[in-house]
Amino acid sequence: MKFIDEATIYVKSGDGGKGCVSFRREKYVPRGGPDGGNGGKGGDIVIRASNSHNTLLDLRYNQHHVAKRGSHGQGSNRTGKDADDVQIVVPVGTVVKDAETGEVLADLAADGAVFIAAHGGIGGRGNASFATATHQTPRFAQDGIPGEERHLKLELKLLADVGIIGFPNVGKSTFISHVSAAKPKVADYPFTTLTPHLGVVRYGRDHAFVLADIPGLIEGASHGMGMGTQFLRHVERTKVLFHIIDISRADYESAEHDYEVINAELASFNSSLSAKTQVVAINKVDLPVTRERLKKEIDNFAQRGIKVLPFSAVTGEGVEQVIHAIAAALKDAKANE
Numbered sequence: 001m002k003f004i005d006e007a008t009i010y011v012k013s014g015d016g017g018k019g020c021v022s023f024r025r026e027k028y029v030p031r032g033g034p035d036g037g038n039g040g041k042g043g044d045i046v047i048r049a050s051n052s053h054n055t056l057l058d059l060r061y062n063q064h065h066v067a068k069r070g071s072h073g074q075g076s077n078r079t080g081k082d083a084d085d086v087q088i089v090v091p092v093g094t095v096v097k098d099a100e101t102g103e104v105l106a107d108l109a110a111d112g113a114v115f116i117a118a119h120g121g122i123g124g125r126g127n128a129s130f131a132t133a134t135h136q137t138p139r140f141a142q143d144g145i146p147g148e149e150r151h152l153k154l155e156l157k158l159l160a161d162v163g164i165i166g167f168p169n170v171g172k173s174t175f176i177s178h179v180s181a182a183k184p185k186v187a188d189y190p191f192t193t194l195t196p197h198l199g200v201v202r203y204g205r206d207h208a209f210v211l212a213d214i215p216g217l218i219e220g221a222s223h224g225m226g227m228g229t230q231f232l233r234h235v236e237r238t239k240v241l242f243h244i245i246d247i248s249r250a251d252y253e254s255a256e257h258d259y260e261v262i263n264a265e266l267a268s269f270n271s272s273l274s275a276k277t278q279v280v281a282i283n284k285v286d287l288p289v290t291r292e293r294l295k296k297e298i299d300n301f302a303q304r305g306i307k308v309l310p311f312s313a314v315t316g317e318g319v320e321q322v323i324h325a326i327a328a329a330l331k332d333a334k335a336n337e
């Protein structure tokens with residue numbers, strides 16, 4: 001069970017630019033004074049928390065972050081340019097640790113919070129700044145201060161945005177396997193899934209949400225039947241529930257029956273769960289028996305004003321529409337917060 005998203009990165013800030021040794025050389029000014037400028041500052045490595053990101057996935061593929069060196073100082077008292085900082089954007093809630101010691105360096109708990117993970121070195125002084133009344137022609141300058149380098153471990157407690165609910169065997173784990181990197185066991189018997197699994201679902205160009213697959217519910221779960229309802233606490237803080245129904249079941253009565261049973265169990269566990277937005281979908285539409293029963297079921301739900309999406313977690317048919325609907329429901333839920 002992996003509830004933590006993590007990435008280890010290497011950061012190095014920029015070195016300071018070198019100070020310059022230079023003397024004024026002008027016609028008719030035979031002994032010009034020192035005019036070597038200071039070096040510029042190296043770039044910082046800045047880690048910034050943003051609500052626009054919700055996983056550390058990008059950083060797992062992009063582990064090296066190196067800022068540029070400050071420009072060297074030049075003659076005529078020209079100071080070298082400071083290098084740009086390098087920004088690393090992480091989700092709000094990311095904890096930054098020293099990868100070697102495990103020490104917590106920063107807890108970026110709010111949108112916009114920043115942590116300077118490595119300070120750019122300051123530039124060296126040019127010879128002009130060493131001139132004094134008694135030492136008018138210094139022939140030396142400083143090197144810039146080197147940048148800092150370190151390995152950091154970033155950790156993010158994943159909170160599921162969306163929880164999958166439904167009877168055992170409806171294809172919850174098959175679905176999460178299809179749409180994310182999570183690979184819970186899938187098998188043709190109830191209660192295959194015994195612990196929750198989280199998966200990151202990417203969609204569009206740079207969007208993602210976190211999906212939780214939990215053990216199936218059955219009638220009486222709130223009284224301890226089957227796996228009980230203890231796992232519902234893992235979806236208590238989700239914003240949207242994805243309700244999967246399987247109408248190919250041997251003991252099929254109607255999709256509405258299954259829908260009601262599951263909702264009754266949710267309600268008796270916690271009324272705030274049943275108040276959550278649900279995206280309702282019928283799985284296994286690749287099976288002829290499902291196809292046969294599908295239209296009537298969709299119509300029945302439509303009469304109650306509930307849109308039901310048909311899909312197949314095995315063939316992928318309709319999955320894109322399902323992801324779309326979940327993403328839209330999430331967006332609404334977040335807007336209403």
Ligand SMILES: Nc1nc2c(ncn2[C@@H]2O[C@H](COP(=O)(O)OP(=O)(O)OP(=O)(O)O)[C@@H](O)[C@H]2O)c(=O)[nH]1
Pocket residue numbers: 167168169170171172173174175185186187188189190191192193194214215216217283284285286287311312313314315
């Ligand atoms: N034909 C067909 N079979 C599917 C589909 N999705 C899942 N299955 C099958 O249904 C069975 C149950 O799938 P799981 O994904 O393990 O179901 P689950 O809801 O996670 O089950 P529990 O973990 O026991 O609650 C497996 O044999 C799957 O191969 C589908 O779209 N079409």
Ligand SMILES: [Mg+2]
Pocket residue numbers: 172173174184185186192193215
């Ligand atoms: Mg499962």
